[in-house]
Amino acid sequence: MLLRNVGNEKQQERARLNRMEIIDAKLSRRDLIRYGLLAAGGMLVAKSGLSIRASGAATLVSPRTTPWAEPLPIPQPLQPNTSFDLSKLSAGLNGDSSEAPRASHQLWDYYKPRKFYEIEEKQRTWSFHKDLPTQPIWNFQGDSDDSAHYAEPTLHARYGEPIVVRNKNNLPANHKGYGIPDTSTHLHNAHNASESDGNPSDYYGSGYYKDFHYCNKLANDDPNEALGFLWFHDHRLDYTAQNVYRGLVGTYILYDELDCNDETNVNGFRLPSGEYDVPLVFGDKVFNSNGIAYYDLFALDGIIGDKQTVNGKIQPFFDVKKRRYRLRLLNTGPSRFLSFKFSNNMPFWQISNDGNLLPKPIKRTSINLTVAERVDIIVDFNSATGSDVFLMNVLEHIDGTGPTGKILNPGTPLLKFNLGPTAADGSINPDQIDKLRGLPVMDTVINKTRTWIFNRQNGAWSVNGQLFNRNIVNAKCKLGTAEIWNFENGGGGWSHPIHMHYEEFRILSRNGVAVKPGDVEYARKDVIWLHPGEKVKVYVKFRDFTGKYPLHCHNVVHEDHAMMARYDIVDGPAS
Amino acid sequence: MTMRRRNFLWGSAAVLGGGALGLGGAQVLSSVGSLAAESGDPDGVFPNIVLTSHESRNYRFYDDLIRGKKVIFNFFYSGCGDICPLSTQRLVEVQEMLHGRVGRDLHMYSVTLQPELDTPAVMRGYMETYGVQPGWLFLHASREDIELLRRKMGFVDPDPELDADLESHIGVVKFGNDEIGRWGACPSFADPEEILASILTIDPSPAARS
Incomplete structure (x- = not known):
């Protein structure tokens, strides 16, 4: 008892000293956040036996679902509202009481919209699988009866054709359960002005709308x-x-005269088009014993499910013809990293990285996809034998730390392709493509070099030791200049998919090893799979628009717990 | 770390935990005893353990502290030199910024990770040191109940070595509104205005416009 009291006094004295230290030092807020300054408190309490992890949600197992019971939903392109009078739109606000505030659209006079689209965020119903109950989800588009189209809309846009998308938030204001009925819709990878970027801090509530100006510039x-x-x-x-x-x-697909959605156009790239150009949107979920999608509100590291959805369905089938397809793969997370291959190990061609066409197709048999990454692949089902082939995920991923690195054999089949009859194919054999999209020339003048260290900080997440504050600008980048950014993994064995908004970058090296022509990362990218202990050097240039943008981890659970920084593009000196 | 190594560490951590309970727990907790978790909420997330406040009042975690309420909670211990001083300082600032809401329609709880040492008297001293205003409860329970609570609330590190180390405990503040089932978290050493903005998202109708 005596011993304990002495202990108490010591503890209390130290608490008092800690407090005095903070006050005496008169440190700024940002200094205080830097942990090191507070760690000088002498001997701390001896390691004690707080015991093992046994989080409830980690043990949740989804109900069984019958594989290959339902067809793959194919997202259909959203049609513009052609009766809308485009002259009613302006760079400034429309002067309407239900419009959310925003800055005026930049470059409006040069990129006046030629089409107007409307999407409505709303609670609708969806069935992830026929063995699970139809349940409410939130999405952007539905039928008139309010059943959802999952992973829709798909917007088909074209360069040279600016558009405005009016995004109305009609999420249930009195919603109960996970999720919040505020929104800021980010168009990932778009070269959009800050006010149309969908910045995390530019959210608006239910009942309001915002006009997003997509210049397609x-x-x-x-x-x-x-x-x-x-x-x-x-x-x-x-x-x-x-x-x-x-x-x-x-999803949002951008075409131009080369990547023109017409495989028969001899002036274009002749990539599989129309019904043979299919987005595959992957999601990772777990369902409770009632078959309702369950979100662990008490996870800080990541959400890892046991059911992967493709365009919103668990293990669907896809009736394909024996010809080439362009499959656009997107990993929406929230936290699972994927590695794909086909069950028959057939090769395919990777033609893009993060959705941007490569200098030329690269033939391979497997592909990695971290959260938010996209790749387009061309698959020739004419080369497959038998009646079916499966798309497999072979990467073991157990918790939010990241994938274990173990390649599973055979892995999990996510999508079954039923091989149908041979069909006419107007697309070109990728082996015969010498050149797709060239890479832009990089500036030789580098205005500034920065380092961004992504770290775990006592269960939360930091960038350069700082926690996100929407009002603190962590970097000012001068418009029209190029910079070198070093992304560093702060350690602890974590993997992070790092994404910067707006400008793409070029990966120059990983751990000092240069990315060379012919490598799949010899490309324009917007997400980096940052492995444990890794340092990645990128080149990035800031062009066309000014304003605020974030840089964050796309394991969205890490992101939501402060693993985000703010950079601003300014028409002034960098700092 | 290999799986074998992990398993080994998990085993040793459990042994240490039991040892600590044997040493210090009994006297402090004799009034309430150590209760096996009873499911508090319909989803079974919140264990209905009994906690004792700095005022020596007993509360059931779910029934008395969470059910139907808007809450803010974190874990602390008064002897913490690394994480808690700044976190508590931040939360004191947040309490001030909440202009008297704490204890009325918003409830703040800090649960000790060292229940044997953080007796009601020690917790009162800690509160005084930091200038904690009324309405914010500091709480302890048996070590094993706190351990259960900590795990259920996700204040864990997947690396068992780090998880077993009090010095690297989770510095996160959890906020939620049980009535509507909305929960979020932010670092407890973030800037107070960011913590406040995060916390205010548990009001059922957040600001209609940003």
């Missing part, structure tokens, strides 16, 4: 900067993981 007006496969999702600060898990996901 080439960065620097360089055709080699054309983007291809983009996606959009809710990005509400602190709640991105929950809202995306509820279903707020869609």
Whole structure:
């Protein structure tokens, strides 16, 4: 008893000293956040035996579902509202009481919209599988009876054709359960001005709408900067993981005269088009014993499910013809990293990285996809024998730390392709493609070099030792200049998919090893799979628009717990 | 770390935990005893353990502290030199920024990770040291109940070595609104205005416009 009292006094004295230290030092807030300054308190309490992890949700096992029972839903392109009077739109606000605030659209006069689309975020119903109950989800588009189209809309856009997308938030204001009925829809990888980017801190509530101006403008007006496969999702600060898990996901495909969605056009790339160009949107979920999608609200490291969905369905089938297809693969997470191969180990061609066409196709038999990454592949089902082939995930991933690195054999089949009859194929054999999209020339003048260290900080997540504050600008980048950014994994064995908004980058090296021509990462990218202990050096240039953008981990659970920084593009000196 | 090594560490951590309970737990907790978790909420997330406050009042975690309430909670221990001083300082600032809501329609709880040492008297001293205002409860329970609570609330590190180390405990503040089932978390050493903005998302109708 005596011993304990002495202990108490010591503890209390130290608490008092700690407090005095903080006050005496008169440190700024940002200094205080830096842990090291507070760690000088002498001997701390001896390691004690707080015991093992046995989180309840980690043990949840989804009900059994019958594989290959339902067809793969194919996202259909959203049609514009052609009766809308485009002259009613302007750079500024529309002056309507239900419009959310935003800055005026930049470059409006140069990129006046030629089409107007409307999407409505709303609670609708969806069936992930016929063995599970139809249940409410949140999404962007539905039928008139309010049943959802999952992973829709798909927006088909074209360079040279600016559009406005009016995004109305009609999520249930009195919602109960995970998710928050605020929204800020981010168009991932788009070269959009900050006010149309869907910044995490620019959210608006139910009952309001916002007009997003998508210029569909080439960065620097360089055709080699054309983007291809983009996606959009809710990005509400602190709640991105929950809202995306509820279903707020869609895709956006950008065409130009070369990547023209017409495989017969001899002036184009002649990639499989129309019904043979199919987005495959992967999600990771777990369902409770009632068959309802379950979100662990008490996870800080990541959400790892046991059912993977493809375009919203668990283990669907896809009746394909024996010819080439362009499959656009997107991993929406929230936290699972994927590695794909076909069950018959057939080769395919990777033609893009993060949705941007590569200099030329690369033949391979497996592909890695971290959260938010996209790849387009060309698969020739004419080369497959038998009646079916499966797309497999072979990467073991157990918790939010990241994949274990173990390749599973055979892995989990995610999608079954039923091989149908041979069909006419107007697309070109990728082996015969010498050149797809060239890479833009990089500046030789580098205005600034920065380092971003991504770290775990007592269960939360930091960038350069700092926790996200929407009002603190962590980097000011001068418009029209290039910089070198070093992304470093702060350690602890964690993997992070790191994403920066707006500008793509070029990976120059990983751990000092240069990325060379012919490598799949010799490409324009917007997500980095940052392995444990890794340092990745990238080149990035800031063009066309000014404003605020985030840089964050796309394990959205990490992101929601502060693994985000803010960079601003400024028409002034960098700092 | 290999699986074998992990298993080994998990085993030793469990042994240590039991030892600590044997040493210090009994006297402090004799009034309430150590209760096996009873499911509090319909989903079974919140264990209905009994906690004792700095005022020596007993509360059931779910029934008395969570059910139907808007809450903010974290874990602390008064002897913590690394994480808690700044976290508590931040939360004191947040309490001030909440202008008297704490204890009325918003409830703040800090649960000790060292229940043997953080007696009600020690917790009162800690609160005084930091200038904690009324309405914010500091709580302890038996070590094993706290351990259960900690795990259920996700204040865990997947690396068992780190998880077993008090010095590297989770510095996160959890906030939620049980009535509507909305829960979020943010680092407890974030800037107070960011913590406040995060916490205010548990009001059923957050700001209609940003």
